[in-house]
Each structure stands twice: as structure tokens, then as C-alpha cells.
Amino acid sequence: MSITVESFGKLPDATEVKRFRLVGKNGLTASLLNYGATLQALEFDGKDLVLGFDTIEQYRATPCSFQGATIGRYGNRISAGKFSLNGKEYTLCCNEEKRGHLHGGTIGFDKKIWDAVLLNDGEEPSVAFSLFSPDGEEGYPGNLKVTVTMTVTSDNELKIAYHALSDADTVLNMTNHAYFNLNGPDGGTVLDTALTLRADYITPVDTLLIPDGSLMPVENTPFDFRSGKPIGQDIDSSHPQMLLGGGYDHNFVLSGEEKLHHAATAVSPRSGIRLDCYTDQPAVQLYTAQYLASAYGKKNTPLYRHQGFCLETQHYPDSPNHPAFPTTTLKANEPFDSVTIYQISKEK
Numbered sequence: 001m002s003i004t005v006e007s008f009g010k011l012p013d014a015t016e017v018k019r020f021r022l023v024g025k026n027g028l029t030a031s032l033l034n035y036g037a038t039l040q041a042l043e044f045d046g047k048d049l050v051l052g053f054d055t056i057e058q059y060r061a062t063p064c065s066f067q068g069a070t071i072g073r074y075g076n077r078i079s080a081g082k083f084s085l086n087g088k089e090y091t092l093c094c095n096e097e098k099r100g101h102l103h104g105g106t107i108g109f110d111k112k113i114w115d116a117v118l119l120n121d122g123e124e125p126s127v128a129f130s131l132f133s134p135d136g137e138e139g140y141p142g143n144l145k146v147t148v149t150m151t152v153t154s155d156n157e158l159k160i161a162y163h164a165l166s167d168a169d170t171v172l173n174m175t176n177h178a179y180f181n182l183n184g185p186d187g188g189t190v191l192d193t194a195l196t197l198r199a200d201y202i203t204p205v206d207t208l209l210i211p212d213g214s215l216m217p218v219e220n221t222p223f224d225f226r227s228g229k230p231i232g233q234d235i236d237s238s239h240p241q242m243l244l245g246g247g248y249d250h251n252f253v254l255s256g257e258e259k260l261h262h263a264a265t266a267v268s269p270r271s272g273i274r275l276d277c278y279t280d281q282p283a284v285q286l287y288t289a290q291y292l293a294s295a296y297g298k299k300n301t302p303l304y305r306h307q308g309f310c311l312e313t314q315h316y317p318d319s320p321n322h323p324a325f326p327t328t329t330l331k332a333n334e335p336f337d338s339v340t341i342y343q344i345s346k347e348k
Contacts, residue, residue, distance in 0.1 A: 001025050003118050003125045008033055008040075009056035015113055017056045022125040024152035028344055035059065036110040037070035037129040037148050039178050041298075042158060044344045045273060047187070051179040051308045054298055062294050065303070066177040069110035070148050071103045073133060073140050074328070075175040076251070076285060076317035079210045083320035085141065085329065086169055092139035099208045103177070105138035109146070110177070119149065126151035135168065142168035142332070157343040164336040172330040173315045176340070179289060179308030180275060182268035185298045189306040190288070191232025196265040197225035197286065199252035203316050203325075204241055213322045215253060216241070223250065228265070231288060231309060247290035247306075251283050251316055258282070260339055264311055267347055278341040279313040282326050286311060313340040 001023060008019040019040060020032045031041035035056060042049045052067045053059050059067065074092075081092040081101035093105035103110065114129035126149060133144040144166045151159040162174050181190055202223050203211040218224040222234035222242055235247050242248075254263050256279075263284055264277040277284070287310040294303035319325040330336050 001123050001125060003127070008035070011056065011060075011113070017113070018116065020116065020118070020127045022127065022150070022152040024125065024156060025123045025154040026156050028152050028156040028158070030150065030152050030158050032127055032150055034114050034116045034129065036112065037114045037131075037150075038110070039068035039150070039158070039176060042178070042344070044156065045271070045346055047182075047184040047271060047273065048298065049180055049182055049184070049273065049275070049344065051181060051185050051303060052298060053296065058296055063111065065292060065294065066103060066110055068176070068178045070129070070174065071177050071312075072109035072146065072172070072174045073104050073138070073144065074101070074171060074173045075103055075312060075314050076173065077102050077210055079208070079318050079321055081139070083171065085171065085320065090139055090141060099210065108138065109133070109174075114148075120151070124151055124153050140170055142166035142170035144170060144172070146174070148174075155343065156345060157341045160340045162336065162338045164330065166330050166332060168332045170330050171320050171328045172336055173319065173328045174338070175285075175312040175314045177310060177312060179292070179310055180266065181308045182266060182273040182275060183271050185307070186301045187270070189232070190309045191230060191235065191306055192269055193231050193309065194228050194267045194269065195225050195231050195309070196228035197252050197284070198255045198263055199225070199284070200255050201253040202241070203251045203253065203283075205244055205250065207244060209244065209249065211251065211316060211318050211322065213324065223252070232306070235288065245290075248286045248288040249290070251285050251314070253283050253316075254279070254281070260341070263313065266309070266311075272347040274345045274347050276343040276345070277311050277313065278343070280338055281313040281315060281340065283316055284311050284313050285317075
């Protein structure tokens with residue numbers, strides 16, 4: 001049980017990037033960067049369970065994959081980069097061609113250097129990353145203060161606690177963009193990983209991958225993971241939604257309550273490693289990395305199609321433009337708090 005801090009290189013302006021290695025009581029170790037409050041490694045049973053890079057230069061050269069980063073202010077998409085709040089229209093930076101605003105804009109939280117404070121060097125090592133986002137940044141209203149606290153618990157959990165406070169009404173939808181591979185980065189594709197999702201619906205998308213405002217039942221579709229199945233079982237389906245996403249890149253509406261609840265389970269039949277996801281968020285984005293490609297990755301292993309899967313706990317995409325969706329409005333001086341947990345274990 002310990003925290004060690006080391007240099008992970010420097011940015012072009014000579015700012016140092018630091019890596020915090022959190023060693024838990026029962027075998028789980030997380031490595032975190034103050035660049036993007038990024039989950040750089042998650043080690044268990046001799047394997048690193050998340051994709052990523054070995055140098056800060058590689059992270060900066062591949063920004064659009066958002067490897068392990070904290071996403072904000074708004075994770076996922078906002079159509080045309082526009083929304084109205086309190087009768088005023090706001091225009092955000094449009095960083096995704098033809099679609100609009102994605103994952104917080106051109107310089108989102110994933111590309112920031114966060115302040116870091118070590119909170120616990122005992123049985124549950126923890127680091128709190130904090131960031132100030134000024135009014136108007138990327139087009140968002142309100143001066144926003146954010147803290148993301150990452151803890152390795154004695155139950156082999158990576159616990160991510162989000163806290164935010166704004167001095168004006170704004171919108172907020174934070175998540176983490178880890179790509180999991182329960183066989184390790186050199187373990188082949190994740191298509192045989194068995195996935196269970198507690199979701200009866202998805203929010204179907206249009207040709208621009210923006211929700212159309214409706215809910216689609218998963219029953220009798222490739223999106224039904226309620227009883228568990230290999231990720232790749234239906235990934236080549238001709239279902240219209242699968243064709244639009246090129247695979248799974250959809251928002252699953254969770255069936256749990258608003259409080260912390262079990263959302264998903266993934267198990268590798270090869271390593272026997274199991275991941276359980278718990279969250280108090282209403283949805284999770286399943287992305288199966290169909291567009292992942294990089295000439296480099298960890299230990300000189302290139303990143304490739306279906307090498308990982310993402311379970312991004314969140315509110316629905318484009319919620320500010322769909323009043324029927326759960327609100328992502330953060331009222332002035334009212335704190336936002338949310339928790340997501342990724343628990344790691346070994347099947348017997």
C-alpha cells in the first residue's frame with residue numbers, strides 16, 4: 001500500500017508531467033497522470049488492463065483516442081455545438097467535423113495539467129486531481145471548479161469520485177475514457193470478452209451519431225447484453241444502428257436506481273479476469289474501438305481495431321438539446337457529485 005511519484009516527461013513549454021503509482025492492499029495497482037487526470041495503467045494478476053502509451057509525447061500525438069483520460073466539461077456529443085440554457089443560446093467549439101462538439105472541445109479536460117494532492121498513503125491510496133475551467137472556455141458558461149479523486153481500495157476497486165461547482169448555471173457530463181483489455185494490451189482483440197449490461201434501452205442515433213431523442217428497446221436486437229454474451233457475437237450485424245456506429249458506439253440506458261448500482265460485468269475467458277462497473281449515472285457508453293489505430297502503444301504494441309472496449313459512465317449524449325432526457329444542467333453554487341467504481345477480480 002503506497003503511492004510513488006515520478007516524472008513522465010515534459011510538455012513543449014517545459015511543464016512536467018507526473019505519474020502517480022497507487023499500489024493497493026490486495027494486488028490492484030493504478031498509475032495516474034496529472035495530464036488529463038489520466039488512467040495510464042491498471043495492473044492486476046500480472047497484466048495491465050488498460051490501453052494507453054508509454055510516453056507523454058505519444059499521448060499528445062494521438063489526442064483523438066482519449067486514452068484513459070478524464071473527459072469534460074461534456075463527455076460525448078452536443079449536436080452542432082449549440083444548446084440553450086435559461087433562454088440564451090451558447091455556441092461551443094466544434095471539434096468533430098460535421099457533427100459538432102465532442103468530449104469537451106479542442107482543449108478539453110483531457111489535455112489539461114491538473115493539480116494533484118496525495119490524500120492517503122495507507123491501505124487505500126488516493127490522489128485528488130483539481131482543475132479550474134474559466135467562464136467561456138470552449139464556449140461554456142460559468143467559472144467551474146472540478147475535483148476528480150481516484151482511489152485504489154482494499155477491495156481491488158478503482159474508485160473515481162467527481163465533484164464540481166460552478167458560479168453560474170452550466171451543463172456538465174464528466175466521464176473517464178479508459179479502454180479495457182482484460183488480457184493486457186498485447187492480448188489480442190476483446191471480441192471474446194463476455195459482457196453483461198443492465199440496460200433495457202439505448203438512445204438510437206442518426207447518421208451523425210447524435211441521439212434522435214427516442215429510446216429503443218434492446219430486446220431482440222444486437223444491443224441486448226442483459227444476459228451476457230461475447231462482445232463480438234453480434235458486432236457484424238446488419239442492424240441499422242450497428243451500421244451507423246460501425247459497431248458498438250452507443251449510449252445504454254441503465255436499469256439501476258439513481259444511487260450507486262451495478263451497471264456492467266466483463267469477463268475474459270482467457271485470463272479469467274473480471275471487471276464489474278458500478279455507477280450512480282443513468283447511462284454508459286459502450287465503445288468497441290472500431291476506429292482505434294496507432295503506430296504505437298504500450299511496449300511497442302500498435303493500437304488496432306477492437307483491441308479494447310470502453311464503459312464510459314455518463315448522462316445521455318446531447319442532453320441539453322433533449323428536454324425529455326435526464327438533465328445535465330448544473331445550477332449555480334449547487335455541487336455536483338458522482339461516483340463510478342471499476343472492481344477487478346479473478347474468476348475461479
